[in-house]
Amino acid sequence: MIITIANTVIIVSGISGFLAFLLVLAEKFFANYGECKIDINGKKELVIEGGSSLLASLNENKIFLASACGGRGSCGFCKCTVKSGGGPLLPTEKPFLNSQEINKGVRLACQIKVKEDLQIEIPEEIFNxxxxxxxxxxxxxxxxxxxxxxxxxxxxxxxxxxxxxxxxxxxxxxxxxxxxxxxxxxxxxxxxxxxxxxxxxxxxxxxxxxxxxxxxxxxxxxxxxxxxxGDFIIRDTQSDMLFVAGGSGKAPIKSMLEYLQNQGSKRRMIYMFGARTKDDLYLTEEFRELEEKLADFTYVPVLSKPKEGTDWQGKTGYIPPYFPEYIKDPQNTEAYLCGSPGMIAAVKKGLLENGVSEDKIYYDSF
Ligand SMILES: Cc1cc2nc3c(=O)[nH]c(=O)nc-3n(C[C@H](O)[C@H](O)[C@H](O)COP(=O)(O)OP(=O)(O)OC[C@H]3O[C@@H](n4cnc5c(N)ncnc54)[C@H](O)[C@@H]3O)c2cc1C
Ligand code: FES
The missing domain is CATH 2.40.30.10 (Translation factors)
Structure with a gap:
């Protein structure tokens, strides 16, 4: 009896899989959506050959939406508002959209296949x-x-x-x-x-x-x-700045600090860089030099796993326990974080526990 049920399940799944495969093939080779129009912000109209994703169709016309994962549906960056013609919301889009966005018609451009005329809205700055x-x-x-x-x-x-x-x-x-x-x-x-x-x-x-x-x-x-x-950028205030980064997360912080130095900024700045061992530290001399060039800047590398027997004299362990030492005025502190999602979550928790306002915590995680 059990063997018969199992066989039936295998046969039915096999047939469904085969039919789905045929559908995908038919869609790929025989579907012809002809010319489709994409109306953008009611100001610009593209005429394209249907069948590609909305993201790819826009790219081909030199309109570049953010798409950090390259259209794989895993970053959620390629959002745009679709007023008409996008078809039903797909399960692959839902994890990236909140209920407000869904009600407004926000969609992921990489997940929408252009099959008919579309009316979409994107921020004006995308054209730049x-x-x-x-x-x-x-x-x-x-x-x-x-x-x-x-x-x-x-x-x-x-x-x-x-x-x-x-x-x-x-x-x-x-x-x-x-x-x-x-x-x-x-x-x-x-x-x-x-x-x-x-x-x-x-x-x-x-x-x-x-x-x-x-x-x-x-x-x-x-x-x-x-x-x-991206909007991970310096806020134009006079608040203290706390930068926290790990690994290649040093990149945007380096750009920000070099810019602030050039502007002659007098803001109080602390940069805590997390690495596992001394082998993971880099550009240390350059940031020590910035301590001389900027009016009020301290660079604090912190090693989470310094190898035994190395001559490391600096901070060790995790970064958040050092916040009370470095954050003088939490209400007047902006935090700029860049690193892995796990690091960002732990650092954000530590900042909130030390009185930094959530709306002054800015980050890029990758
Ligand atoms: C806004 C933004 C800015 C970024 N800036 C930088 C930057 O300045 N420097 C930088 O090095 N990267 C940066 N990244 C990450 C970068 O975009 C890529 O994700 C990364 O380089 C991996 O790409 P890949 O094609 O080599 O790996 P993929 O082929 O995409 O991934 C291969 C496998 O590794 C996993 N994986 C992907 N990324 C990571 C990761 N970071 N750590 C561990 N496993 C991973 C994937 O889940 C997958 O299983 C940034 C990402 C974003 C969203
Ligand atoms: S490009 Fe990453 S989700 Fe669409």
Whole structure:
């Protein structure tokens, strides 16, 4: 009896799977949606061949929505408001949208397939985001798994961005990846340098883009990116600033501090950088020099797992227990955090426990 039920389940699942497969094939090879119009903000109209995602269709027309995961539906960055023509909300979109957004018609552009005319709304500043071609003019190794890339702009030859923003780098197809992929990287250089940008990139084992960067990309190669994106930027106040970062999260903070130095900022600034061992520290000398150049800046590297027998004299353990020592006036402190989601959650909890207001805690997590 049990064997008969099991066999029936296997046969039914097999038939359903086969039918679903046929549907996908039919959709891929036979579906023809013809020309579709995309009305943007009631001001601009695109006429495109239906069948691609809304994100890809916009990209082809040089309208670049943020899409840190490259359209895989895992970052939730590619939001836009769809007034008509987007079809039903998909289960893949729901985890990224709150009820207010769902009621307003906010959708993930990478998940919508253009099958009919669409009316959408996007923020006006998206029209300023451009695609850049650049040359890799320098590659520097910072640690065993962190590199800095300097990208000299070719076309356009200048970029305007705010310290803390990021770009989306395009890794072309290569031996280990059949398709080009796009990934987000924070700009590490100062916005005052408009003819190049620097990125600080940590290798992710087996990661598509970072394997390309670490094992294939060479000085002198050309590479494309879009940007600038993001609102992890310096708030224009006179409040104290507490920066906390780990790993490659140093990138946007470096850009912010170099910008603040150039502006002659007198704000009180503390930068706590979390690393496991001394081997994970980098740019230490540069940040020590910034202590001299900025009016009121302290750099505090903290090692969570210093190797036994090393001559480390600095702070050890986790960062939050040191907050009472460094946060003088919690109500007048802005916190800028960049690191892994786990690190951001732990640091945010520590900041709230030490009296920093939630609305003054800004972060990029990756
Ligand atoms: C706004 C923003 C800014 C960013 N800025 C930077 C930056 O300045 N420097 C930088 O190095 N990265 C940055 N990232 C992360 C970067 O975009 C990529 O996610 C990362 O480089 C991995 O890409 P990949 O193609 O090599 O790995 P993928 O092929 O995408 O991933 C391979 C596998 O590794 C896992 N994985 C992905 N990312 C990580 C990770 N960070 N740690 C551990 N496992 C991971 C995935 O779940 C997957 O299983 C940023 C991300 C965002 C959203
Ligand atoms: S591009 Fe990442 S979710 Fe759409």
């Amino acid at each position: 985001i451009r695609k850049f071609k650049a040359e890799v003019s320098q590659i520097r190794n910072f640690t065993y798994d962190i590199k800095e890339l300097t990208l000299k702009l070719i076309e356009p030859n200048e970029i305007d961005f705010k310290a803390g923003q990021y770009v989306q780098l395009e890794a072309p197809p290569y031996e280990k990846s059949k398709h080009s992929v796009t990934r987000a990287y924070s700009i590490a250089s100062s916005p005052l340098h408009k003819d190049y940008i620097q990125l600080i990139i940590r290798r992710v084992p087996d990661g598509i883009c970072t394997t390309y960067i670490f094992d294939y990309l060479q000085q002198g190669d050309n590479i494309n990116f879009t940007g600038p994106f």
